[in-house]
Amino acid sequence: MTINRRNFIIASAGSAALFAASAPVCAASKKVSWDRTTDVLIFGAGQAGLCAAIAARESKAEVILFEKGAFCGGHTGMSGSGYYIGGTEIQKKAGIDDSVEINWKDSVDRGVKTYRFIKRDTAVVRRVYDEGVAGMAWLEKHGVKFMPKPVQGIGNRRRVHYVAPGYKKGSPVLIDTLLKEAQKLGAKVETEMQLASLITETGEPTLGVRVVGAKVKAADGKTINVRARKGVILATGGFANSPQLVKRFHPYLAGLPSLGSKLNTGDGIVAATDIGANMIIETNGFGMNMLFVGTHKGQSMGLPMTEAPLIVVSKAGERFEDESKGYLAACHKMTEKGIKLADWIFDEKTYQKFREGCLKPMFETEVVNKYDSIDALAKGEGIDAQKLKKTIERYNSDVAKGKDSVLGRSKLLQTIDKPPFYAFECGPKIYTSYSGIEINREAQVMDTRGKPVAGLYAAGDVTGHLAYQCNLGGGGISGISMATVYGRIAGTNAAKNKSV
Numbered sequence: 371m372t373i374n375r376r377n378f379i380i381a382s383a384g385s386a387a388l389f390a391a392s393a394p395v396c397a398a399s400k401k402v403s404w405d406r407t408t409d410v411l412i413f414g415a416g417q418a419g420l421c422a423a424i425a426a427r428e429s430k431a432e433v434i435l436f437e438k439g440a441f442c443g444g445h446t447g448m449s450g451s452g453y454y455i456g457g458t459e460i461q462k463k464a465g466i467d468d469s470v471e472i473n474w475k476d477s478v479d480r481g482v483k484t485y486r487f488i489k490r491d492t493a494v495v496r497r498v499y500d501e502g503v504a505g506m507a508w509l510e511k512h513g514v515k516f517m518p519k520p521v522q523g524i525g526n527r528r529r530v531h532y533v534a535p536g537y538k539k540g541s542p543v544l545i546d547t548l549l550k551e552a553q554k555l556g557a558k559v560e561t562e563m564q565l566a567s568l569i570t571e572t573g574e575p576t577l578g579v580r581v582v583g584a585k586v587k588a589a590d591g592k593t594i595n596v597r598a599r600k601g602v603i604l605a606t607g608g609f610a611n612s613p614q615l616v617k618r619f620h621p622y623l624a625g626l627p628s629l630g631s632k633l634n635t636g637d638g639i640v641a642a643t644d645i646g647a648n649m650i651i652e653t654n655g656f657g658m659n660m661l662f663v664g665t666h667k668g669q670s671m672g673l674p675m676t677e678a679p680l681i682v683v684s685k686a687g688e689r690f691e692d693e694s695k696g697y698l699a700a701c702h703k704m705t706e707k708g709i710k711l712a713d714w715i716f717d718e719k720t721y722q723k724f725r726e727g728c729l730k731p732m733f734e735t736e737v738v739n740k741y742d743s744i745d746a747l748a749k750g751e752g753i754d755a756q757k758l759k760k761t762i763e764r765y766n767s768d769v770a771k772g773k774d775s776v777l778g779r780s781k782l783l784q785t786i787d788k789p790p791f792y793a794f795e796c797g798p799k800i801y802t803s804y805s806g807i808e809i810n811r812e813a814q815v816m817d818t819r820g821k822p823v824a825g826l827y828a829a830g831d832v833t834g835h836l837a838y839q840c841n842l843g844g845g846g847i848s849g850i851s852m853a854t855v856y857g858r859i860a861g862t863n864a865a866k867n868k869s870v
C-alpha cells in the first residue's frame with residue numbers, strides 16, 4: 371500500500387442530483403401550514419433516537435420521536451448489544467487494566483498499522499472516547515444493566531460490555547428499557563411515521579438556512595408538516611438496505627446481501643444532503659461493516675475468530691486471511707476474492723476450551739456440524755478434501771514451528787488435529803455503513819462549506835463510523851457507544867436552542 375494513497379474523500383453531496391430518486395425540497399415554510407408542532411423533532415427510534423429523546427426531555431423540551439417501522443429498535447434491536455469502550459468501572463471490577471487513553475492509543479496504533487494515516491480532524495470521534503464511559507453510566511441511570519464481565523472484541527483489551535442478559539439477548543432489553551424511559555419522561559413516540567424531507571426557513575435548499583421542520587409520511591400514505599421550534603434530529607440509521615446508495619458510495623460492495631433492517635435505507639442522509647449537508651465517504655477502510663452470517667439459520671456471528679484458535683477456509687479448501695484479524699477483515703477478503711461461502715473449522719481441543727465461552731452463541735443459535743475426520747468434514751461441507759487436508763497439514767506444521775508461512779498469523783495459533791472436528795458454514799453480509807452525514811462535536815450537521823446547518827442535528831449510523839472516517843483503526847469504539855454519546859449530545863443541544 372502506498373503512503374500517498376488518498377485516505378478519504380469528502381464529497382460535496384449537497385445536490386439532489388446525487389440522489390436522483392430523492393424527494394424534492396419542500397415549499398417555503400412561510401407558506402407551510404403546520405399540522406403539528408413540537409420543540410424537538412426526532413426521526414428514528416434506535417439507540418441514537420431514543421437517547422436523544424431522553425436527553426431532550428431531561429432538558430425539559432417537548433419531544434416527538436417518529437419511527438418509520440411498526441416497532442422501535444432498528445439495528446440496535448438486532449445487534450449484539452455490545453457497548454465498546456475502555457476505562458469503565460465494570461472493567462476495573464473484572465480486573466481489566468484499561469483507560470480512555472489506552473483505548474485511544476490502541477485505535478491510533480491500529481490505524482497507523484493499516485496505513486490509515488490520521489489526516490482528518492479527530493475531535494469528533496475523540497468525544498466518543500472521552501464521554502463513552504459517562505454515556506454508559508447515563509444509560510445505567512436510565513435503567514440499562516450491563517453484564518459484569520466485558521469480553522474481547524477488536525483491540526488490546528476486553529472492552530465489549532454486553533447489555534444484560536448478554537450477547538444479542540440484551541438488545542431487545544436495551545430498546546425496551548430506553549423506549550419506556552423516554553415515554554416515562556414524556557416523549558411522544560409514534561411508529562409508522564416516516565421522514566420524507568426536511569423543511570427549511572425559506573423552503574429552498576440554500577446553504578445557511580435554518581431547518582424548521584419536516585414532511586412526514588404516515589402509514590395511511592398522508593403527508594403532514596411538522597414544525598420543530600428548537601431543532602430536528604436525524605437518527606435514521608445507515609443505508610445498508612439501499613442498493614442505490616451502496617452502489618453509489620461503495621461500488622465494490624454492490625449486490626452483496628444485507629443482514630440489516632429493511633428500513634435502514636439512508637432516508638436521513640438523502641433528506642440532509644438534499645438541503646446542503648456534507649457527506650463523508652469512507653473509502654480507505656472497509657466502507658461498510660460486514661458480519662459472517664450462518665447459512666443454516668441466518669444468525670450473525672463475529673466474536674470467536676478473535677478469541678478461539680479456529681481457521682477459516684474457502685470451499686476450495688484454502689485459507690485466505692489471517693483469522694485472528696477478525697470477521698471484518700475475513701469478510702472483506704472474501705468480497706475482494708469473490709469467495710461466496712467459507713467454513714470455520716476447529717477441533718475438540720478448541721471446543722472443550724471455548725464451549726462455555728465465545729463459542730457458546732454459535733452452538734446456541736446456529737448449526738455447527740461435527741465430524742469424525744477431516745475427510746468426512748470436507749465431504750459434509752462440500753470442500754475440496756485434498757486441498758483441505760494439505761491446508762491443515764501445513765497449518766499444523768507451521769504452528770509447530772511457531773510461524774504461519776501462508777498468511778503470517780501470529781496470534782491464536784493451535785494445531786487442528788484432535789477429533790471430532792467442527793465446521794460452521796457462513797458468508798458475508800453488509801450492515802452498518804461507515805459513510806454518513808458530517809457532524810461537529812455538538813452533533814450539528816455540517817454543510818458543504820463546513821458550517822453547521824442551523825436547527826439540524828444527527829447521531830448514530832446516519833453519521834457513519836466516526837473512527838474509520840478519521841482513519842483510526844475500527845473497533846476502538848462501537849456503533850452503540852457512538853449512538854449513545856452523540857444521541858445524548860444532540861438531544862441536549864437541540865433542547866437548549868431558542869425557539870423559532
Ligand SMILES: Cc1cc2nc3c(=O)[nH]c(=O)nc-3n(C[C@H](O)[C@H](O)[C@H](O)COP(=O)(O)OP(=O)(O)OC[C@H]3O[C@@H](n4cnc5c(N)ncnc54)[C@H](O)[C@@H]3O)c2cc1C
Pocket residue numbers: 413414415416417418419436437438439442443444445446447448449450451452453454563564565566605606607608629630631633634635636637638661670801802829830831832848849850851853
Ligand atoms: C446484527 C448486528 C449486530 C450488531 N452488533 C453490535 C454490537 O454488538 N455492538 C455495537 O456497538 N454495534 C453493533 N451493531 C451496530 C449497531 O447496532 C448500530 O451501530 C447502532 O445500533 C446504530 O444505532 P442507530 O440509532 O444509529 O440506528 P438504528 O438502531 O438502526 O435505528 C435507526 C432507526 O431509524 C428508523 N428509520 C429509518 N428511516 C426512517 C425514516 N425515514 N423516518 C423515521 N425513522 C426511520 C429505522 O427504522 C430504525 O428504527 C450491530 C448491528 C447489527 C445489524
